[in-house]
Amino acid sequence: MLLCAIADLVAPRRCCACDAVLPAGSSTWCAACETACEPAPPSALPPAPHAAVFQYGGAMAIALRRYKYAGRSELARPLGNLLAAAAPAYGDLVDAVVPVPPHPSRLRERGFDPVALLSAPLARALGVPHRLEALRRVRPTPPQAGLDARARAANVRGAFVAASKRPLPRAVLLVDDVRTTGATLAECTRVLRDAGVGSVYSVTLAMATGDSDDDARDAFAGNAASW
Numbered sequence: 001m002l003l004c005a006i007a008d009l010v011a012p013r014r015c016c017a018c019d020a021v022l023p024a025g026s027s028t029w030c031a032a033c034e035t036a037c038e039p040a041p042p043s044a045l046p047p048a049p050h051a052a053v054f055q056y057g058g059a060m061a062i063a064l065r066r067y068k069y070a071g072r073s074e075l076a077r078p079l080g081n082l083l084a085a086a087a088p089a090y091g092d093l094v095d096a097v098v099p100v101p102p103h104p105s106r107l108r109e110r111g112f113d114p115v116a117l118l119s120a121p122l123a124r125a126l127g128v129p130h131r132l133e134a135l136r137r138v139r140p141t142p143p144q145a146g147l148d149a150r151a152r153a154a155n156v157r158g159a160f161v162a163a164s165k166r167p168l169p170r171a172v173l174l175v176d177d178v179r180t181t182g183a184t185l186a187e188c189t190r191v192l193r194d195a196g197v198g199s200v201y202s203v204t205l206a207m208a209t210g211d212s213d214d215d216a217r218d219a220f221a222g223n224a225a226s227w
């Protein structure tokens with residue numbers, strides 16, 4: 001506790017969206033940004049089969065853009081903790097956490113794996129293995145922006161393979177940062193099930209819903225070919 005207090009004095013915690021210095025006890029948002037952060041609709045909350053914790057928009061959209069596209073890797077911890085809060089909903093339902101992987105070229109360019117950093121605290125909270133090697137992205141996927149659902153599905157088809165040399169568990173929790181049409185998660189689910197996984201749940205930190213879908217597309221537009 002004392003060390004935390006000293007750390008806050010040396011490098012005060014800042015809001016993930018607007019960089020305002022946070023008061024003691026806050027770790028993610030300032031008061032203004034917190035009110036601009038909407039939970040996902042009840043039907044999508046964990047452990048729904050295709051779950052999300054928040055809607056994509058407002059402070060969450062800004063924070064995720066900064067995290068993924070502005071190199072703000074230090075946001076992994078507060079954002080990962082928000083995702084890890086979903087752990088109790090899964091109880092004994094899953095045996096491993098599997099993040100949607102980036103293409104190796106994208107990983108080199110960015111220098112960190114944003115989804116794996118987000119999913120690590122969730123795996124720890126669940127007490128299950130974090131199986132980074134379970135999936136591999138073998139093809140960079142062009143931007144999904146402007147594509148309809150069918151085109152998005154075609155865009156990611158064949159982009160992933162099951163890559164683990166070890167047996168895959170019975171039930172997996174697949175993790176991504178944002179869901180728009182769900183095409184990426186559906187393709188990863190198909191690959192995992194073809195590799196013998198019995199149940200695949202998925203959860204994302206945020207989901208694009210109605211009004212926020214354009215925001216999500218904007219966020220992904222203009223970024224490099226794969227993410």
Ligand SMILES: [Zn+2]
Pocket residue numbers: 015016017018019020029030031032033034
């Ligand atoms: Zn803020």
